Amino acid sequence: MKTVYLDNNATTRVAPEVVEAMLPYLTELYGNPSSMHSFGGQVGKKIRESREAVAALIGAHPDEILFTSCGTESDNAAIRSALTAHPGKRHVLTSRVEHPAVKAFCAHLASEGYRVTEVPVDGEGRLDMDFYRRSLTVDTAIVSLMWANNETGVIFPVEKAAEMARSKGILFHSDAVQAVGKIPIDMSRNSIDMLSLSGHKLHAPKGIGVLYVRRGTKFHPFLIGGHQEKGRRGGTENTPSIIALGKASELSLANMEEENTRVARLRDRLEQELLARIPGSRVNGDRSNRLPNTTNISFEFVEGESILLMMNEFGICASSGSACTSGSLQPSHVLRAMGVPFTMAHGSIRFSLSIYTTDEEIDFVIEKLPPIIELLRSMSPYWKTANPACATDSYSS
Amino acid sequence: MWDYTDKVKDHFLNPRNVGEVENPDGVAEVGSIACGGALRLTFKVDENNRITEAKFKTFGCASAIAAASALTEIIKGMTVEEAAKVTNQDIANYLGGLPQEKMHCSVLGREALEKAISHYKGAPLQMAPGNIVCECFGVTDLEIERAVEENNLATVEDVTNYTKAGGGCSSCHEAIEEIISRVRSRMESKPVSSPRLSNIQKIKMIEETIDREIRPSLKQDGGDIELIDVVGNRVIVATRGACASCQAANMTLKHFVEAKLKEFVWPELVVEEDSQ
Structure with a gap:
């Protein structure tokens, strides 16, 4: 893989x-x-x-x-x-x-x-x-x-x-x-x-x-x-x-321009596509004043470790500010200091790109992540707008 | 990365029994989104008191999903009485074990099961509310005591792993330590199977308990206590030192000395002060 x-x-x-x-x-x-x-x-x-x-x-x-x-x-x-x-x-x-x-x-x-x-x-x-x-x-x-x-x-x-x-x-x-x-x-x-x-x-x-x-x-x-x-x-x-x-x-030094143009555009595309395709998602942090390679997105009512491990099945590597991934029991001190609500903080995922990141990789994540979030939400007792019947039928074994 | 067993991974990636049972006989929801883990359990019971169907919905990490999936698999086909005996350790064992830091996921499963069974029986869970010890995760002293007792926990870290208590601001660590030592000394000295005590045994145990559990605390305040006699379940003692002249000595006898003796020796003991 x-x-x-x-x-x-x-x-x-x-x-x-x-x-x-x-x-x-x-x-x-x-x-x-x-x-x-x-x-x-x-x-x-x-x-x-x-x-x-x-x-x-x-x-x-x-x-x-x-x-x-x-x-x-x-x-x-x-x-x-x-x-x-x-x-x-x-x-x-x-x-x-x-x-x-x-x-x-x-x-x-x-x-x-x-x-x-x-x-x-x-x-x-x-x-x-x-x-x-x-x-x-x-x-x-x-x-x-x-x-x-x-x-x-x-x-x-x-x-x-x-x-x-x-x-x-x-x-x-x-x-x-x-x-x-x-x-x-x-x-x-x-x-x-x-x-x-x-x-x-x-x-x-x-x-x-x-x-x-x-x-x-x-x-x-x-x-x-x-x-x-x-x-x-x-x-x-x-x-x-x-x-x-x-x-x-x-x-x-030589790659600085690429980092701030091509990499930033890839990050923006990843972010925009995920926000558009996944309801109940939002970016954590000031979007106008950020590193060009980083985005931190919260997916409401799902838990970060589960997202990471499901992405892991596709070889996608990212991080989460959720409690379960840190070994501590509370979500990241950064998100808590920002007052990100618990419904969002536990489901935060950080994607950080580099000059080695390709268009194809971003496409792959944009394709794979929305169904993962949907699947986890179908299991979440808090996600009420999903249609539980449809979601579980395709999932229970 | 967590060291999950293949069984945990399997139940996470292919969870069994996701969803909600229609017209369930037992329902429970435990945990909260603030705590990072929640579980909704529903089951159906047939005329023979047997659980025919069990489903879950969960918000949580991989091990929370796996533990909930395992729980539903375990209880399906059990009678309600059998299911009532399922422990958090059973859930963990079913999965080939959970990382220590994730044991609270199995405890959450047991809590949901307990609550759903009492819902089925029509009786709201008759549990003493207890006092909140861990403010961050809303864990009570009774919940901590139970986890320590059932899982033989020895450290604050253990308690955090199993109940989340102490995993936040850590200001309750001292209180948790006190609970651990209280429960453990009770566990260690608990007579395992002695439904009846001879008078000699009783006196010996009372003396031991006074020496170990009671006298050191009294001495800290300059007081002391002496065992005068034991008549049936009446324990006659005399207060000494600062206790003898202390207004609160009666309170101490009832709420501390008697409580300890009831806890460690015999639940029906009554403490009386020697009148001479």
């Missing part, structure tokens, strides 16, 4: 060019970049090139790029560093819809005695900017706001928020794991102090992340060890993955 992979916000396929670029560093070029001999030294040179490629993708200087192990490490390191740099400040400002890498870390900080404020969002997932402005205090050590939401794709006005923070002398971090590679980001034109990104969201392998730290920003290392990353992140470099991320960054 062919896999139709529409779960690219979860992780992406490693680009073939990326695999090719990293392979020698898993085989013959295994030297340690810190070594004195040229066998290792040649690897160090490639790492510098990778750093430049990542910097180019986000409009940064290469010396502002720290390689880490993942997005979570980058997020944790950024926030912890800010708190260490400002020992007198005890307040952290974030949002209600952050990824667990920030949200759970802030909850942990609260247990250490820090005051944490979560800025709410409206029904479209848009940040409450008035609340945000009011929450910036002299005690605030750091703001951490995601650039784009992983579940809905909704983009926060982080550049504006960062300016407001800077005017009050407050450090600003953004988890841009979902945004980097999908929308243009230019760190030379904003006042964000620290930014996290993750390789496996942009067609590099898992296990490689980056923390951007603006020149002049005090940074206290999270991992203390060797002199790697100029002493700002100890640990021998994950050479093959760093090379991979460099290549993936080059590709992302």
Whole structure:
């Protein structure tokens, strides 16, 4: 069975060019970049090139790029560093819809005695900017706001928020794991102090992340060890993955236009067709201000895990904000923060496309999903408008 | 991804008995959309008290659909009395097991069955309402006690897996822990088959229960208790320490000491304070 992979916000396929670029560093070029001999030294040179490629993708200087192990490490390191740099400040400002890498870390900080404020969002997932402005205090050590939401794709006005923070002398971090590679980001034109990104969201392998730290920003290392990353992140470099991320960054830059034209059109077509064919469906999140590859659609009165597993029978991969898929018992914190009603939240499905998504794949989903929803609704005690007699006849065995 | 058995997958992808029985004899709807799972069960009973037809409608995940499908298959052909004995474990076993986190789907099935049977018998379910422990999912202390007892649960996580209680804001975890330890100590010390106790046995058990269940709590408040005599079902005790001069000591004797002794020793025991 062919896999139709529409779960690219979860992780992406490693680009073939990326695999090719990293392979020698898993085989013959295994030297340690810190070594004195040229066998290792040649690897160090490639790492510098990778750093430049990542910097180019986000409009940064290469010396502002720290390689880490993942997005979570980058997020944790950024926030912890800010708190260490400002020992007198005890307040952290974030949002209600952050990824667990920030949200759970802030909850942990609260247990250490820090005051944490979560800025709410409206029904479209848009940040409450008035609340945000009011929450910036002299005690605030750091703001951490995601650039784009992983579940809905909704983009926060982080550049504006960062300016407001800077005017009050407050450090600003953004988890841009979902945004980097999908929308243009230019760190030379904003006042964000620290930014996290993750390789496996942009067609590099898992296990490689980056923390951007603006020149002049005090940074206290999270991992203390060797002199790697100029002493700002100890640990021998994950050479093959760093090379991979460099290549993936080059590709992302080259594919940015396609992502925002062809991929966005595919997403729009998928969305429009599903909404038209399936009654009782709606999009979660601000449609006018989203990542080009993401749509989050709720199907009323059906449960997300059931939808996913029925799509799975056709090789279609997506995600759900339903309780049952998360291992927790409540629907996603993002949809709850948006006030999405329970009838809708349990039946939410996120489709996230990539440059590898084809027209045929979108057609396939448009064909397969409506009957699945109809089938599940025919079994749902809450779906009253369907004709139960017809629906069950075709289904009971 | 959940590790579902082939049987679960089969009952999810090819559910048996979907729909509603016409003119049903037993009907029940349990769960809610807010909780993410709901089940409507209908069945028909013949003149011999046998369930001839059972159908379901469900809103829920794959295991909820499979559990409901399994339930209808299990009870078809059973007498109502036989069906009344079906447990959530039977439903899970029929499916070759469910992931621990999904056991609440089987509990939902058992609840629906119980409710539908009492509907059939014409008696509204005579269950004490209990007190809500988990606000997020509206689960009562009685429901938690029952799940702990029937499934031998030991941790808050177990209770969440089976009843959803504690799966939300987690502010009730302490209360759940208390219920678990209460029920488990009751289960462990419950005389399994001793319809009659000799006086010696009774005294011994009363002493043990005082030592284990009662005295430690009283001591926390600076009080103590002494067993003076046992006459039939009358347990005569003397209060000591802070209890002796406490206005509320009588309440403690009735609602705490007597309740514990009834629970652990003999349901007809009455506690009296030594008058000397």
